[in-house]
Amino acid sequence: MSEIPTKYYSLSQVATSLQSVIRREYSQYYWIKAEISRLNFYPKSGHCYPDLVEKDHGKVMAQMRAIIWSRDYIRINGDFVKKAGKALGDGMEILFKAKLEYSPTHGFSLMIVDISAEFVLGQMALDKKRTLERLKKEGLFNKNKLLKFPVLPQRIAIISVETSKGFHDFINIIDKNTRGYKFFWMLFPALLQGDDAVQSINKQLQQISRIHHHFDMVAIIRGGGGDVGLSCYDHYDLASEVANFPIPVISGIGHSTNETLVEMVAHYNPITPTDLAYFLQQKFDNLAVRIDEIQQTIISEANETIKDNKRVLNDYSRIINSEALSSIEYQGNRLSRFGQVVQHSSLLLLEKQRSKLDLFIYNMRANSSRLILEGPQKVVSLENRLRHSVGSVVSQNRMDISHFEEKIQLMKPENLLKKGYSLTLHKGKPISDTNNLKEGDVLQTQLHKGKIESTITKIDKR
Amino acid sequence: MSKEKLNYEMAVAELEQIVRDIEYGEISVDDLSEKIKRSAVLIKFCKQKLKSTEEDVAEILKDMSEE
Numbered sequence: 001m002s003e004i005p006t007k008y009y010s011l012s013q014v015a016t017s018l019q020s021v022i023r024r025e026y027s028q029y030y031w032i033k034a035e036i037s038r039l040n041f042y043p044k045s046g047h048c049y050p051d052l053v054e055k056d057h058g059k060v061m062a063q064m065r066a067i068i069w070s071r072d073y074i075r076i077n078g079d080f081v082k083k084a085g086k087a088l089g090d091g092m093e094i095l096f097k098a099k100l101e102y103s104p105t106h107g108f109s110l111m112i113v114d115i116s117a118e119f120v121l122g123q124m125a126l127d128k129k130r131t132l133e134r135l136k137k138e139g140l141f142n143k144n145k146l147l148k149f150p151v152l153p154q155r156i157a158i159i160s161v162e163t164s165k166g167f168h169d170f171i172n173i174i175d176k177n178t179r180g181y182k183f184f185w186m187l188f189p190a191l192l193q194g195d196d197a198v199q200s201i202n203k204q205l206q207q208i209s210r211i212h213h214h215f216d217m218v219a220i221i222r223g224g225g226g227d228v229g230l231s232c233y234d235h236y237d238l239a240s241e242v243a244n245f246p247i248p249v250i251s252g253i254g255h256s257t258n259e260t261l262v263e264m265v266a267h268y269n270p271i272t273p274t275d276l277a278y279f280l281q282q283k284f285d286n287l288a289v290r291i292d293e294i295q296q297t298i299i300s301e302a303n304e305t306i307k308d309n310k311r312v313l314n315d316y317s318r319i320i321n322s323e324a325l326s327s328i329e330y331q332g333n334r335l336s337r338f339g340q341v342v343q344h345s346s347l348l349l350l351e352k353q354r355s356k357l358d359l360f361i362y363n364m365r366a367n368s369s370r371l372i373l374e375g376p377q378k379v380v381s382l383e384n385r386l387r388h389s390v391g392s393v394v395s396q397n398r399m400d401i402s403h404f405e406e407k408i409q410l411m412k413p414e415n416l417l418k419k420g421y422s423l424t425l426h427k428g429k430p431i432s433d434t435n436n437l438k439e440g441d442v443l444q445t446q447l448h449k450g451k452i453e454s455t456i457t458k459i460d461k462r
Numbered sequence: 463m464s465k466e467k468l469n470y471e472m473a474v475a476e477l478e479q480i481v482r483d484i485e486y487g488e489i490s491v492d493d494l495s496e497k498i499k500r501s502a503v504l505i506k507f508c509k510q511k512l513k514s515t516e517e518d519v520a521e522i523l524k525d526m527s528e529e
Contacts, residue, residue: 150471151470151471151474152470152471152511152512154470154511154515155515155517180513181512181513182512182513182514182515183515184515184517186519186522207526210525210526211522211525211526214517214521214522214525284512287470287474287508287512288509288512290474291474291477291505291508291509291512294474294477294478294480294481294501294505295501295505297481297484297485298477298480298481298484298498298501301481301484301485302484302494302498305484305487305489305491305494306491306494309491
């Protein structure tokens with residue numbers, strides 16, 4: 001350091017010079033795109049000092065401070081909320097109209113006078129579309145809808161806040177229903193809007209998921225919050241959690257211009273908590289009506305069945321009665337016909353036997369009188385025949401006897417011997433042949449007068 | 463089917479079956495009185511179920527803390 005420079009500027013001189021250059025060169029308003037890294041809203045003054053940043057793949061390319069004066073902020077944010085359904089916030093990509101300002105005391109800043117809600121809306125719609133496509137691609141879009149809705153949706157896990165009007169509307173209806181239906185509900189408190197809602201609701205969903213066997217359904221109830229802060233329901237993390245939930249999730253988030261993704265993937269979206277309460281009550285009504293119908297049907301069908309059976313029994317009894325009667329009549333007829341036949345047949349038989357008997361008697365009479373008549377004649381004739389026979393037999397026998405006497409006289413041996421016949425004896429016995437005789441044997445011959453003894457000299461056996 | 467395990471859905475399903483059987487004449491007079499007795503039990507159960515729940519908050523909280 002040699003000498004003290006004689007010419008120099010004060011800081012304010014530089015600042016003022018810069019200020020005039022900026023004013024001259026950047027006198028217009030420009031539309032600029034940037035991300036709000038922090039909004040820096042000061043409620044007390046109502047001013048905003050957003051930190052703006054431009055990043056490329058996470059690397060900061062530029063950053064600058066901005067100012068939204070209280071008056072502008074009220075107008076801009078109001079318009080923004082109205083159109084985009086959410087307030088300005090950290091991390092938001094915005095398109096804004098601003099003028100480059102330089103203040104000697106505060107330095108550079110962009111004075112924002114307008115923010116395009118349409119741009120943010122477009123960004124949000126684009127994000128939503130991408131998330132919707134992703135949910136569909138991952139098979140999540142219909143997943144919760146495909147769950148079987150419980151027949152009796154009686155046990156409800158409610159995600160809401162104690163102070164929510166929607167929550168009170170809902171429990172008022174289901175707890176004080178005039179039909180006396182009993183619901184069981186349990187509140188799982190969560191933030192229901194804004195960026196923190198995603199994490200808060202998800203935490204409760206995960207809690208319920210662990211004990212979901214105690215519940216038939218989950219109801220996300222908001223209600224009463226207007227359209228602001230609903231973009232959390234388009235968030236992938238929340239929508240996918242709802243879609244993947246093991247039991248049906250019903251959304252009663254409230255009136256929104258566009259249906260959020262959570263409402264799209266929910267099992268059912270009755271929109272308002274009141275509608276949801278009436279929807280459940282209607283389910284119970286339907287069940288009660290059905291039970292009554294079943295009761296009526298069973299009673300009437302049972303009566304009908306009994307009546308039918310009675311009718312059939314009566315028919316049977318009538319048929320049996322008439323069949324019995326006609327059977328008895330038929331048998332009676334048969335019996336009397338049979339009696340007649342028996343009577344007639346026995347008369348016929350009697351008649352036949354009687355005439356047979358008559359014939360027999362007649363024959364017997366006829367025969368016996370003929371026998372009586374013929375008898376004596378026969379006796380006489382027999383007597384005659386006998387007499388005649390006897391007489392002839394006697395005279396015949398007489399003749400035979402005298403003949404025999406003559407023959408007998410002739411046969412006497414003395415008479416025979418007299419006539420010259422002789423009797424030859426051998427060893428004292430008469431012989432009539434040559435058997436037992438041999439030459440030399442001695443024979444005696446008896447004559448009428450005297451005896452001869454001779455010896456056999458020759459035998460002729462002829 | 464024991465009484466503890468009976469739930470609304472099963473009860474209604476059984477009732478619907480009884481109604482079908484009666485309507486199609488599948489129930490004989492012999493079985494009728496038994497079926498009617500059964501349906502009376504089921505109807506009573508269903509009607510009661512609509513107007514009462516057995517859920518116990520203490521039990522849920524216990525389950526929640528155990529997880």
